[in-house]
Amino acid sequence: MTPRALLFDLDGTLYTDAGPVPGAVEALAALRRRGVPFRCVTNTTRRSRRLLAERLAGYGFAVEPAEIITAVMSGVALLRSRGVRRVAAYVAAETLEDFGAFDLASPRPEAVVVGDLGEAWNFGKLNQAFHHVMDGADLLALQRDRYWFKGDALALDAGPFVAALEYATGKSAVLCGKPSAAFYHAALATLPAAVAARPRDVVMVGDDLWGDVEGAQQAGLTAWMVRTGKFRDDVLAASGITPDRIMSSVAELPDLFRTLTSESW
Ligand SMILES: [Mg+2]
Incomplete structure (x- = not known):
């Protein structure tokens, strides 16, 4: 099967804390030259879409902001569709500009939005979020990833904190980003219609x-896994999940397309 479009995860796939994954910039440039459409789909809640675009550009990736789809954008769209105005946002300061349409200072928020606060989490913040939900606020999880690869070790992501709030309140969070099907369908909808109509020919790489x-x-969709970022053989083996393909990194993509299409790249 030759992919008709690709969706790329960002952190751990196109770059890590150490910089761009070797060969990733060249791989995306090759896809661009061949006219293979792609989007970046990220659960990162540590940066606004604008800052993510700047980071990608700084690494040498030629990616338009419109080609970046974030869990935060999905959360904002959901809040708007519900008519919510007052929001308690537990996200990094660098992400707050994406929540500019909301009142973020109300003592009576209608929604609690949880992202990756990293080391800014403390008992007071988690306890405050707990009280807001107990007082009737909706609970939105921008993402519920378990962990990510930070610097040289795994680090807790937003998921464990979402789980803590769910456990304490007895309420289930609404998931905005990956792996929700709604998020994937929204990403597909940004691709050319003929491509989006055949999701199996669209490959998620992460x-x-x-x-x-x-x-x-x-x-x-079809899913290809990379052995970069947080990838661990033991976790894969114990998961019961079978990626459609496993690559050492996205740098393999041009060779892979060459093989799949029997064309020169
Ligand atoms: Mg990742």
């Missing part, structure tokens, strides 16, 4: 077994 691989497969 380093997260649940958000990237399982989620994409359940939404009807």
Whole structure:
């Protein structure tokens, strides 16, 4: 099967804290030259879409902001559709500009939005979010990833904190980003209609077994996993999840397309 379009995870797939994954810039440039459409789909809640675009450009990736689809954008769209104005946003300061349409200072928020706060989490913040939900606020999880690869070790992502709030309140969070099918369908909808109509020919490429691989497969897409970022053989073996392909990194893509299409790249 030759992909008609690709969706790329960002952190751990196109870049890590150490910089761009070797060969990733060249791989995306090759796809661009061949006219293969792609989008970047990220659960990162540590940066606004604008800052993500700047980071990609800084690494040498030629990606338009319109080609970046974030869990935060999905969350904002959901809040708007519900007519919510007052929001308690537990996200990094660098992400707050994406929530500019909302009142973020109300003591009576209508929605609690949880992202990756990293080391800014503390008992007071988690307890405050707990009280808001107990007082009737909706609970939105921008993402519920378990962990990510930070610097040189795994680090807790937003998921464990979402789970804590669900456990304490007895309420289930609404998931905005990967692996929700709605997020994948929204990403597909930004591709040319003829491509979006055949999700199985669209490949999600990522380093997260649940958000990237399982989620994409359940939404009807094909999922290729990379051995970069948080990838671990033991976690894959124990997961019961079977990626449609496993690559050492996205740098393999041009060779792979050459093989699949029997064309020179
Ligand atoms: Mg990732």
